[in-house]
Amino acid sequence: MAEASTEEEAIVLIDIKEVVKTKVTRDKREGVGVCVEFENDLFDEKGNKIGTCVGTGVLSANGEGEDERFQLFSATDHFEDGSVLWTGPAPHLPAEPTKEHAVQAVGTSGRYLGKKGTRHFQLVDRPDGETTILRSSLFLRG
Template sequence: MTDAPKEEVIAMIDIKEVVHTKVTRDKREGMGVCVEFTNDLFDEKGNKIGTSVGTGVLSTNGEGDEHRFQLFSATDHLEDGTILWTGACPHDPSQITKEHSVQAVGTSGRYLGKTGTRHFQFYDRPDGETTILKSSFFLRG
């Protein structure tokens, strides 16, 4: 019997994520509108630990606001590497009242080749272009 290398698990919890969005296609609402975002990531002590940069596209799977969602793709840039995450979530961040998760994969540094999930939940929306989320991620590999 051989000793298999221990799988490393990386978890970051209690991240305060300040989301700054910018509509890039035009200023109207509607399907296909693309937003760019740059999120500032802070640890539980308030220290900035990185940024998340990505895009989201508004889509729908039916009629009415309850069926609107955004498809996201973004990269977290942390001091010790990068994590790509992608998935869908409700269009209106305030609808993320429970923790929501999307797929994540490490793309450089300490996180390279590790896979897992990135989680976020609505916390506050101080204005129309800024949203505050409570976030975390879990990777293994």
């Protein structure tokens, strides 16, 4: 994980391996309105655990087709030196699984406090129905 930070410069965390564990929390039905909770472990490129991410996702839709579905996420990354809140939509079943997605992020404590930017994530693997492996990054300024 490459990292850079000063008071005036950006905070950049890249090449984060994110192991997502999800569970359906409202009911077992499929479709719009299903809510999932997730707890993710965040690792640097050497395999060291650097933090956790806790959040929710709600399945929504802009229309009737499967490609019209998306998930609205809200989560907080917790690192030893502070935390970052991120929220936004991403495709439910991406047509291009390797495409990177970005959502808005804001620092809520520690060295991240008050900084704003984006949280990026990209599907790497889905070994089972409750586990997803992502490659993530975080870019903040302020």
